[in-house]
Amino acid sequence: MRFKGSTIFVTGGAGFIGSAVVRHLLRDTHARVVNIDKLTYAANPNSLPGAAQNLNYSFEKQCICDGAGLRRLFEKYQPDAVLNLAAESHVDRSIDGPGEFIQTNIVGTFTILQEALRHWRTLSPEKREQFRFLHISTDEVFGSLGDDGFFTETTAYAP
Ligand SMILES: NC(=O)c1ccc[n+]([C@@H]2O[C@H](COP(=O)([O-])OP(=O)(O)OC[C@H]3O[C@@H](n4cnc5c(N)ncnc54)[C@H](O)[C@@H]3O)[C@@H](O)[C@H]2O)c1
Incomplete structure (x- = not known):
């Protein structure tokens, strides 16, 4: 199976999509999975049945806006990959309360990128x-597609 000996951070792993990613990694790979989640109203820890008993699983209650906290986790677990799914995802809520969206989706994304870069700089060339x-x-960041075609990773943003 894939990812033997690898450690993968999944942020937002108690959310709707993040929990599916965690379940998939634990079921179908040998990866060691570290679920990093602040446990907001959107989190559902019940979406990870049996995970706590899995030796390949760890949970860390942590906000991705907290650089020092993230740094501690990068140093502790030495991850090989980060899957960043932590987000304020319910668009309608951003109209009444945009602050949390700015914090997590912008400041938090920047903070975890910065800490990932700090960690990456400590790695060997091969790692x-x-x-x-x-x-x-x-996909909303790419705008509308029209009748055919497809977006790629190099498509320009046009939200
Ligand atoms: N659900 C969909 O249909 C869908 C479709 C397209 C894209 N996406 C994207 O996928 C990502 C995940 O979506 P989802 O539906 O799983 O979201 P969700 O709202 O169900 O889960 C988000 C998770 O992130 C955690 N979280 C929120 N803020 C955090 C913070 N500051 N630090 C750490 N953890 C935090 C929450 O506790 C929660 O567990 C989002 O970026 C979303 O835009 C989702």
Whole structure:
């Protein structure tokens, strides 16, 4: 199976999509999974049945806006990859309360990128080459597609 000996950070791993990613990694790979989640109203710890008993699983209650806290986790676990799914995701809520969205989606994303870069700089050339930071966003950032075609990772943003 894949990812034997690898440690993967999944932020927002108690959320709707993050929990599915954690379940998939624990079921279908050998990765050691560290779920980093602030446990907001959107989190559902019940979405990870049996995870706590899995030796490949760790949970850290942590906000991605807290650089010092993230740094401690990077130093503790030495991850090979980060899947960033922590977000304020319910668009309608951003109209009444945009502050949390600015914090998590902008400041938090910047903070975890910064701490991932700090960690990456400590790695050997080989490990640097293999390290991945995968930011989960939405196809909405690319705008509308029209009748056919497809977006790629190099498509310009046009939200
Ligand atoms: N759900 C969808 O249909 C869908 C579709 C396209 C893209 N996405 C994107 O996927 C990502 C995840 O979406 P989702 O539906 O799983 O969201 P969700 O709201 O269900 O879960 C978000 C998780 O992030 C955690 N979180 C929030 N702020 C945090 C913080 N500051 N620090 C740490 N953890 C924090 C929450 O506690 C929660 O567990 C988002 O970026 C979203 O835009 C979702």
